[in-house]
Amino acid sequence: MNALVALCHFCELHGPRTLFCTEALHPPSPSPPQPGQSIPGDRDRDGDREGEGLTMRAHNSATQRADMCEGCRSLPASHPGFVSVDSETGIRFLSHQHPRQPQLFSVVRQACVRSLSCEVCPGREGPIFFGDEQHGFVFSHTFFIKDSLARGFQRWYSIVMVAMDRIYLINSWPFLLRHLRLTIQSLQSTALKVFDSEQCVCPQRAVRMNSAFSPAVFPHQRSGNAARSLSSLTQHPNLWESLHSSFSWLLKACGSRLTEKLLEGAPTEDTLVLIERQTEQEEERSVWEGAEGGRSTPPPFDDSRGEDLPGPKFKSLRHLRQVLGASEFRQLAWHVLMGNQVIWRGGSPVLIQSAFSMLKALLPVGCVRSVPYSSTYEEAYRCNFLGLSPDVPIPTHVSSSEFCVLVDVMSAEKGSLYPVVCDDDILSTYQFSITSASTQPTDRGTRASVSL
Amino acid sequence: MAPTLLQKLFSKKVCSSNNDCAGGLEQRWALAEFELAQIRLIVYQDCERRGRQVLFDSKAIRKLDAVRPHNTEETGKRQSATCDTGSQTGPKDIPPTYQYTRPASDVNMLGEMMFGSVAMSYKGSTLKIHHIRSPPQLMVSKVFSARVGCSNAGSTSTLQDSLDSISQTCPSYSSSIAHSMPVDMPGRGRSEDGDSGIARSASLSSLLATPLPSPGSSTSSGSSYQRRWLRSQATSLQHGPVPRWSTEEMFNLSDDSCGSNPALVRRKKIAVSIIFSLPEKEEENKAFQEFFFSHFPLFESHMNKLKTAIERAMILCRRIAESSQRVQVYLCRVMEALGDFRMTIWNLYMAPRISEPVWLTMVSQSAKRSALCQRFLKEMSHLMDHSGKSQFLPALLTAVLMYHLAWVPTVMPSNHLPIKPICEKHSSHSLDLLAKSHPYNPLWAQLGDLYGVLGCPVRVCRTVVVGRRRELVQRVLYILSYFIRCSDLQESDCKTYDIISPNPCTPQDHTDNPAKPTPSEVPETPPCPEQTSDLATTLTQAVPAPDQNKLLVSLSENPDPTSFPESTNDSLLSLSTQDSETGLDCLSAGPDPVGTETEFDSSNQSPLLHRAHFLIGCPQEQEEEVHFKGHTAASGGLCLDKKWSLRGLMDMQQNESLDSALGDSDAEETPTRQPFVATEKHYELPLPSCEMNIKPSVNHFGRSLLGGYCPQYMPDFVLHGISSDQRLKQCLMADLEHTVLHPALDEPVAEAVCIVADTDRLCVQVATSQRRVCEAGRLGRDVLVSGLVCNILTSVIQLHKLNLSAEFCVMHLEDRLQELYFKSCTLAEYLRGQTRVHVRELGLALGIESSDLPLLAAVASTHSPYVAQILL
Known part of the structure; x- marks a missing residue:
């Protein structure tokens, strides 16, 4: 207590x-005051206490x-x-x-x-x-x-x-x-x-x-x-x-005399998938370790890699939309939601990775299979998010497919077409071109465009 | 005898309600009878100049009534209820005449208890509770500094003079205690802020601007978790005393504003005390005390109300010139307020409750779940059929979901894999950990849940169902008891850990008393089972290891006192145990404890047995490193991996020379040592285990504040039904205002709300403390029915009609509620970073209808407080 x-x-x-x-x-608590540092306000209170009366001092x-x-x-x-x-x-x-x-x-x-x-x-x-x-x-x-x-x-x-x-x-x-x-x-x-x-x-x-x-002796007698x-x-x-x-x-x-029992809601599908995946990985790892004496396996999908690296990054879906432009973003999002393969090709793995981590939010975690950055094309059954280095060729059956969208990230030239000036440097550094064989149905696009 | 008559009437109603309503929906709460006269009020004044005076004592007041020669105590309530209304209307209800009689013999003693033997100069209010053994009584006192107006400084003294002059048999109660100098305890500077509710909550939040352990996404039941964590921080001793709010609550003896000038505050204290006579029977006595102490916030809130009424009475009576009339007005007013207080407390204790609130019963007794679901759906479809096209239930449910927000954490998705089948929700793991590591008051948390204090701005809400048809009202109450949610409380019945008795050999060894048992007898005949334990037995109690008994024997059978030198406490006992998952302390010790060092590590043997180091005897080394790692750390996310460097086994001289831990100043500690928390030298002792015997708790708000069909409107109940809204109309506004001024939650409140559902007229209104002006005859505004809530209800009822299993339907209901939560998340995410949003825009972008917006905004404010600011 x-x-x-x-x-x-x-x-x-x-x-x-x-x-x-x-x-x-x-x-x-997780961010405790540093040792030796007093809690704010302590000093005031101690000061106040100085003024307390004699008896209570x-x-x-x-x-x-x-x-x-x-x-x-x-x-x-x-x-x-x-x-x-x-x-x-x-x-x-x-x-x-x-x-x-x-x-x-x-x-x-x-x-x-x-x-x-x-x-x-x-x-x-x-x-x-x-x-x-x-x-x-x-x-x-x-x-x-x-x-x-x-x-x-x-x-x-x-x-x-x-x-x-x-x-x-x-x-x-x-x-x-x-x-x-x-x-x-x-x-x-x-x-x-x-x-x-x-x-x-x-x-x-x-x-x-x-x-x-005897009054004289008494106190002394008793003091002992x-x-x-x-x-x-x-x-x-x-x-x-x-x-x-x-x-x-x-x-x-x-x-601990009284304890509370508070119920929570059922976990979301995403949580279940993540937990399942984690368990699988752990099992896999223990199998590996058992077989090869503790050699650590490369994690299948390393999403966090690159987040700490320097360089321009997308910070949110909003940001992504701002950079790409509303209709381009909508097109891209449509492909993501349809489950089509989304290929980003460019020189900055960090930027591409950040784009993927934003776009992934649109899908249930179980539907995300990404190859963040590769030097060869990977088939759509292997991944729906694929990052490629600049010169990797895309097979024609892919580039002509309507189930695929390609975003090319190129270095920006002077006098960029984008009129919006952002305070980050993505726009001044890069240009994006989106190509796909599919012609999207024109749904009520205004609906989404008001919001973001 | 009026009160007994009253009780008979009520208890009869209660009994009949038990019989006629199907399945016994309601039960009486109290185990024992409780009489109005068991509550006594004393108002006492302690003035520097005039000493102590009783300003009111309900025991010493007699009512003069020629027509009905009743004793005052008993008629007091009836009469007082009509006192102020009656005085204006008819001659039939002439205000009663009161007379002061001889003062009760105990007032001097009570005065001593209220004010203490040394006067305190602290200016804020002081709270005291005394237990008087005979006759058994509980006294709750609030002692205030009096604020005296500048215009009429005499104030209470004129009243006192009048009281004195009226009754010669009633001398002034000035006590003759020689006052010592007041103990000087000046208030702190912060006391001057004349703060409103909102300002307070602002300052509160800034005070608590401590980073949260796990913000937002990482904890599931975010808002409730956060509320509890903040509470544990706000009431933490580790920050020293931080007055949270309103330390300068005073007793106003002046209605003019200049009294607020501190210079005019005299050294005068006024105590308002309520004395409860406790029942003679042990069981009833215990039951009332358990109720009183667990429901104290409500008692306190009503005491504050009573105090305000007394203030008003004193101010009012000063305007009356004629002395006897002045006293009459004063007495009449105070008796009236006391009557209200008594009735409220009586109701609180005696009123019928919903015996099986749906949600709480599902939580506490999962075996009953299926039957509960069936009954719940049956009642709900009955009600839907009854209310027809009136939108009564959708409107009521919209309001309830919007204000009683504690359902939100119960649908927030959990981060943990459910162990049980998915339909059975599981209890929050993170909350369990929090409660253990940062204890907060679960009763307080539960009260806040019930009143729906989870949103922003802070709103307190309760619901009253009005209607003449008892079974209809009870049906509505039953259904709402599923949606008005709170955590369930369990009480663990700890076996007392008693260890104080000394080694029984020692005293006898010093004396040659033949009457006393000889030392050798002692171990076999312990004086009393709970007294046998000294430190050694402590270990046996905690540890059922057979080795341990051996240790005990070797310690306590030792007949030679010299092996227990005075400095036994200096022979080091260093021991660390680790609670096993099962809550048992497992500990092993070497068989030969004296003179050798034993280290026994049992953790390798069995996962259930945890590591224990046990060192006793003479020093082999001066430093012993004990390293242990919290097992819970891995599973629970609590970081507990500490290294303590223990000064091992050393004698006094070494201690004195090396360790100045208790030295004159903390600053003298050697700088190489980590300050305080990290490493410090202490003798480490095992923490006695706490064997928990968990039993369902009865005295908690979840059980007590969900009322049944009550004879009278109740200001405290989170939910209850009444037959007529007459008294509700009289009291509601004042009650809501009082709730904002003196919230029982001990937390600033911005608004108090009451949902009033009328089953006769099938309408739902929401009354609030913020909107005082209403159309004539109306209590509040109508509810905008949420389309989402409508859909939820329709689909659940449809599924039920298609004969799908009740549990499936309830699961569906939970999913739909979770959907509301997800929608609120969408809304919050959309609003992030915006300042102003048009409702139409929300409709276009998110598909949120305007009828759903208030509900979704309220839900969103529980996890994203900024939403309220944007949408308000």
């Missing part, structure tokens, strides 16, 4: 403190650590923290005493202070939700932990979950309450056992009642005791590891 979980403590000496915090780091960790006792500390300062990785999604759960992301430091601090000093929970133990758009939203559960040496024999803690999505957080209330309660209960019962055993050894109530109360850490209260050697696992689990489970 897009949230963080923190354990907070109201220290008898230092007030509300964040003890332990687990964040979820989501895998970067986001102390930087240095100043805070200066007045920290054992009770305010979870991991030792040198501890590197914990990490767990959800290998399925790449989400990483990190735990430290304080959040590692600076913009979250004051958010957590705020949540901690509000949960333990500002908000009022009836009975002092229990769940509350609070928050606003500026500081984030918080689900907080406060609870006591038994401590034979503490004032009132107990210490006050809270577990907070902080998120920006208030609706999500509120929707999750029953889930969070159910699971945090179990975590809290097991912390409490563990501490209670420690408490009971300590009381058996040395009943504190009797000690306190018997010891003479005030510093008991949660791990010593629970005698749990792996408390922080356990909390890390527990909080990470909570973040993951809360995020």
Whole structure:
């Protein structure tokens, strides 16, 4: 879930403190901000935060650590923290005493202070939700932990979950309450056992009642005791590891509690053909590799080749039409749609290839068989798009056939016939002549010509 | 007892509807009874000068009524409904007289909870929810800063004075709490923008001008995918708190504009709280809470409405000079608003629902598909026969397809090979991946789907079917429940992962308490099943490998506490697991964990077992490179191929000297290290597995907002039927305006739309928040019937009449809907790069008739937002 979980403590000496915090780091989106680069607006927000009042000021960790006792500390300062990785999604759960992301430091601090000093929970133990758009939203559960040496024999803690999505957080209330309660209960019962055993050894109530109360000594007496850490209260050697696992689990489970099932439409014929083709290729390749020890086969149709090469190219059908002229384009398109062989002959393979990739859009993928550039004529049963180098002769049975169209790409002469001036250089570089033996039926050509 | 009477009436209707309509179309939603008096309203004021005062408490108000000696709480609703209309019409409906009685004993405590013990100087509104254990109650509070007008600064104090003077038994509730200094939390500069809906959505989109993971073509269900992704980004914590909109929502105590001057804003807070008394029975209590928390956006939206009414009441009553009358007007107004609120909530919880919405049931129970298709077609041809030549169904369907746009992603072609037969659509794979890697709130997504919030500009839509003939209305509702679509939600019931209990040996070892179990007993008698786990058991829980148990035993049976030094957490446990396709964590560990390093790679043995490294004990090397590669990466397109350099197995001294990861400043980290994400030294722990037990979720909007034939018009339902449009006519415009101002979706909305289908007169109208002036007696404008929709309906019905199988007919319907989508793509492609296009030109070039244009444009705007701008 897009949230963080923190354990907070109201220290008898230092007030509300964040003890332990687990964040979820989501895998970067495909174009993540470069490392070290801050997200736009971060700086502003940090600047704003400077102005926040004394109580809420986001102390930087240095100043805070200066007045920290054992009770305010979870991991030792040198501890590197914990990490767990959800290998399925790449989400990483990190735990430290304080959040590692600076913009979250004051958010957590705020949540901690509000949960333990500002908000009022009836009975002092229990769940509350609070928050606003500026500081984030918080689900907080406060609870006591038994401590034979503490004032009132107990210490006050809270577990907070902080998120920006208030609706999500509120929707999750029953889930969070159910699971945090179990975590809290097991912390409490563990501490209670420690408490009971300590009381058996040395009943504190009797000690306190018997010891003479002296205002001068009292604070000093207590200051040593005030510093008991949660791990010593629970005698749990792996408390922080356990909390890390527990909080990470909570973040993951809360995020995947509800799953959506959204149906999609049937795939198009084109998709099916492509998938089929891909499967065939893979099978073919594995056969090849099996037979010849990993020699890679040349791919049958390499459509992407040449797209990165320099030189004039057609960028869209619109562009193609603009360059050829409306009626020529229409003629060409007619042949493409009829399934006739479309031959482009010229010196620039890049240009020809780009023309083919535009024209292919007119046909279902299954109907496209192209030989992008060849030095000999290929028969129509082999390909319906054929690119040829300039001097390749076309057999007469082909050139006289009405099932074929030939586009000759020639270098342009000065004073081109084309009056339209485009901002690209195709028109200034090339001239096109289209020849075909067929006489097309004159359909309502105006229809198409209005559009493009 | 009015409310119970009311409920009996309604539930009777509900029951009868269950009996008489064929197949039991509707069901009652709520498991338990819910009474209007279970909702209590408190308005509280916290003023720097005057302390805290209760401005309203529905529990402390008694209605004075000589004729009918009813208790206030109960008659409140009835009376308040007639309050404002009645006051103008007849002497029979004289507004009731209210009296403040003794304040309830809990108000001081409640005030503490609403405002907190430390005042906050934050100026925006704050939302709080409290759970009160006894008596069981839920309290939702919104705390606002008050905006006081310059002309009459006293405002609420005059009201308070009046309230005080009326009832001597009711002293001012000023609390005597010593206020600490307000905690200073200034708003950010951005708060000043007085933004309209559209301006907001503009700023929102600029805020989110982050590149999309896979634009347009590469993801199939583009628009819905994008919406969800944007939501996960907008609510991400990784960007820190970014107030998305309207942080400065205030409580207006002044009707003049000068109140907006920040200098005049005093430190005065007003809290509006709703308290729900929870049912005593555990089951009913749980059911209501589940409903409340899952439907919170709707509750909140109604609270906002209530707040506005209270504001108005306060402003209005200030104009009245005479004190007792002023209080009466105030109380009457607020009681009226409360009555509306109670009734709305009651309806929301209790109203009948369509028990088997066609689309959702097809999604969730594919076994029923054939029967559903048959029934659906039967109902549809019945309706076509009934409506004859009236174009009723084509018009209704045109409007529904145009505004409830969530059908579009369900016909967008998928990029994946269907595993099942083609007629069974399959669920979106890319969306699954997104939900896992960038979690968003599925409930929110579903609500948006239902309201059709997929297009551009952002429109929220719902549909009301009006008619006296119950079965006819129910038939229409049933048919529409196929076209108004949303994703289905499933709830996974995770077993709680509990790990906090410590090694049970440890505490006893420190004490010599004979009453406690001896250490040797401990492993055999764990105190409680869910508490047994320490870190070691964690592993056993996650991993059912037999080796693991061995490890556990060797750890927990160890009776010597010295082998568990304080720094156990420093003995490194490095472990990485890989979720298998089946969702099980598989992990193996060496049999001798202490003092040796074991590396066990099980991935070579079986494809289902994934690689696991398990290292425990003393350091052999300082650096251990763990490399793993996400399995999902190849299949799912998520790039996850990371290398983590783990600092292995080292003791504290080394840690201290080498690692300043938690040092005073992040900047001190050595520059050679990649910042933060790439490589950082952490102790890696396994992620506990989450055993999902998936069950169908009940409390989701797809199930709750498709209403049946309801006794009363409901402002929240995406779809419902009513017998008369009388109340609809009264409320609709205000409701639409409210939807735009306070959208339950937590997202700026440009327009709210309601489709009203009248089965008596066989006409369909569309009411919108943008067109206020309508002809007398009309709710909205008529629908231009799309020729394409007509054709679709005719051909489907024809096929059905030719006795083709129902499933085939439905498949054909889906194909035709997909065709609509393809046409919209053509339109979008044609419009790309253009600024203005004549409708005639579209007809000539693309063959798009003008009657189809609004529908196609709306569909196109879900995948190509620019279309709306060109065609509007």
